[in-house]
Amino acid sequence: MQITSASQLLELCGERNQSLSHVVAEYEAFRAGTTVQAVRERMGETLQVMRASVEKGREDQGELSRLITGYGRLFAEADQKGCLLGQSLFKNAILYALSVGQYNASLGRIVACPTAGSCGVVPGALLAAAEELGSGEEELIDALLVMGGVGIVSAAQGPISGAEGGCQAECGVASAMAAGAVVYLAGGSGEAVFGAASLALQSHLGLVCDPVASLVEVPCVTRNATSAVTALAAANMALAGIPALIPYDEVVGAMKAVGKALPESLRETSLGGLAATPTGQRLAQRLQEKHRL
Amino acid sequence: MAQIGLFDIVGPIMVGPSSSHTAGAVRLGLAARKILGSQVKRARLELHGSFAATYWGHRTDVALIAGLLGMAMDDERIPEALDLARAAGLEYTFAQADLGDVHPNSVRIYAEGDADSITVAGSSIGGGRINIFELNGFEVSVDGSYWVLLTRHRDTPGVIAEVTKVLAVHGINIALLDVSRKARGSDALLLAQTDDPIPELAVEHVRRIPQVLTVRTLPCF
Numbered sequence: 001m002q003i004t005s006a007s008q009l010l011e012l013c014g015e016r017n018q019s020l021s022h023v024v025a026e027y028e029a030f031r032a033g034t035t036v037q038a039v040r041e042r043m044g045e046t047l048q049v050m051r052a053s054v055e056k057g058r059e060d061q062g063e064l065s066r067l068i069t070g071y072g073r074l075f076a077e078a079d080q081k082g083c084l085l086g087q088s089l090f091k092n093a094i095l096y097a098l099s100v101g102q103y104n105a106s107l108g109r110i111v112a113c114p115t116a117g118s119c120g121v122v123p124g125a126l127l128a129a130a131e132e133l134g135s136g137e138e139e140l141i142d143a144l145l146v147m148g149g150v151g152i153v154s155a156a157q158g159p160i161s162g163a164e165g166g167c168q169a170e171c172g173v174a175s176a177m178a179a180g181a182v183v184y185l186a187g188g189s190g191e192a193v194f195g196a197a198s199l200a201l202q203s204h205l206g207l208v209c210d211p212v213a214s215l216v217e218v219p220c221v222t223r224n225a226t227s228a229v230t231a232l233a234a235a236n237m238a239l240a241g242i243p244a245l246i247p248y249d250e251v252v253g254a255m256k257a258v259g260k261a262l263p264e265s266l267r268e269t270s271l272g273g274l275a276a277t278p279t280g281q282r283l284a285q286r287l288q289e290k291h292r293l
Numbered sequence: 294m295a296q297i298g299l300f301d302i303v304g305p306i307m308v309g310p311s312s313s314h315t316a317g318a319v320r321l322g323l324a325a326r327k328i329l330g331s332q333v334k335r336a337r338l339e340l341h342g343s344f345a346a347t348y349w350g351h352r353t354d355v356a357l358i359a360g361l362l363g364m365a366m367d368d369e370r371i372p373e374a375l376d377l378a379r380a381a382g383l384e385y386t387f388a389q390a391d392l393g394d395v396h397p398n399s400v401r402i403y404a405e406g407d408a409d410s411i412t413v414a415g416s417s418i419g420g421g422r423i424n425i426f427e428l429n430g431f432e433v434s435v436d437g438s439y440w441v442l443l444t445r446h447r448d449t450p451g452v453i454a455e456v457t458k459v460l461a462v463h464g465i466n467i468a469l470l471d472v473s474r475k476a477r478g479s480d481a482l483l484l485a486q487t488d489d490p491i492p493e494l495a496v497e498h499v500r501r502i503p504q505v506l507t508v509r510t511l512p513c514f
Binding site: 049116155160161 | 305308311350372
């Protein structure tokens with residue numbers, strides 16, 4: 001059993017007359033020589049780690065991160081004071097994504113999804129949506145399996161690292177994975193899942209990887225939050241029946257081609273973009289002087 | 294095409310901030326610890342390329358020491374690894390080094406225990422995955438996803454057949470097999486990566502092969 005593309009995965013579901021989440025679980029069970037039940041249990045444990053990283057990240061003061069300081073906490077406090085705009089879905093997606101990103105920067109335990117640099121996007125969008133929808137544990141596990149399916153399809157056809165493809169390959173793919181999962185959780189079809197994934201990734205094409213001082217902090221952590229919000233917007237548009245027009249597989253192909261066209265300075269080398277700004281360089285220099293080998 | 298693992302995409306579960314510079318570094322340290330097979334007392338770590346350039350931001354140093362102490366990449370004690378090393382009596386030094394034409398995220402580790410010492414060089418190749426490319430001066434390729442049988446033996450005809458026969462008798466399937474030597478008739482190394490764990494009895498049988506000098510098994514890491 002292989003998963004090579006979105007169109008092939010959807011065909012597989014049709015042939016077997018099985019749900020998207022079940023086909024992904026069976027694929028992994030077959031691949032790893034285990035059972036569908038064991039795959040679901042492991043996904044349940046992964047969900048617990050995601051939840052814990054949201055909770056701990058929200059309290060994190062940022063003592064171990066180098067540039068950022070307790071972003072989840074700042075956002076939560078501002079929300080409690082009533083300083084923020086919008087409803088809980090929108091605000092929680094930002095809060096959870098910031099919290100997980102902050103926790104990662106603070107040497108906390110997270111789920112790389114698909115990478116550590118983009119670890120806040122899926123928990124942000126998906127856990128906020130699950131609260132809004134009142135989803136149960138098994139439904140969330142189904143959505144996470146679908147999210148993983150979108151990720152496998154992406155990795156089979158394109159880069160999922162900033163060094164290869166820029167931030168579009170990390171936060172962009174994470175946003176596509178999250179958008180697909182949210183649509184599935186909301187009861188959307190397999191086609192709508194990949195429609196949402198397509199819309200989310202379309203909004204990230206060209207995004208460069210330009211971390212200040214080579215840290216997974218600026219702009220990574222706030223970008224995780226905006227990518228989570230983009231995932232929700234893409235999910236809503238797909239649920240409304242707005243077509244992506246360009247199939248997900250082709251968007252991944254475009255992302256790969258754009259990644260190749262990006263100069264090395266914009267692929268995680270911290271030689272271009274925000275890292276190369278006067279302020280970015282000043283911050284990097286200050287930190288480097290403090291921590292010489 | 295290799296099948297992509299679901300939990301390689303939704304995962305790994307790891308301590309941040311970077312899968313390549315933190316999680317992969319923990320695994321490289323842990324690999325050295327497991328290859329040594331005992332508590333590490335002294336270590337020298339040579340950081341190459343991007344590891345040397347950005348270790349201070351991604352805590353590559355802390356991560357490597359955590360691995361040498363036996364921690365896995367999701368161990369929540371990783372941030373305190375340097376303090377724990379002091380408490381455990383592990384002495385270590387870091388240096389910058391040019392390891393040649395290797396992956397930018399590479400390290401060479403000299404690790405010493407009470408009875409033995411080893412040299413391991415490896416790369417963190419992304420997403421927490423690693424590749425050990427040098428072991429005690431021999432060229433190898435180990436990613437930690439298989440069980441490993443490692444022998445040092447005299448380079449003579451028939452040794453490899455004898456070793457693989459022992460594995461066959463014990464019903465152990467070999468996934469990958471590497472053989473290398475420094476010169477004809479000198480010390481040679483056999484590295485079998487297997488789908489199944491290697492029982493102590495099989496190790497004992499390999500040890501009895503006259504030309505075999507040392508035998509070691511490694512679990513997956």
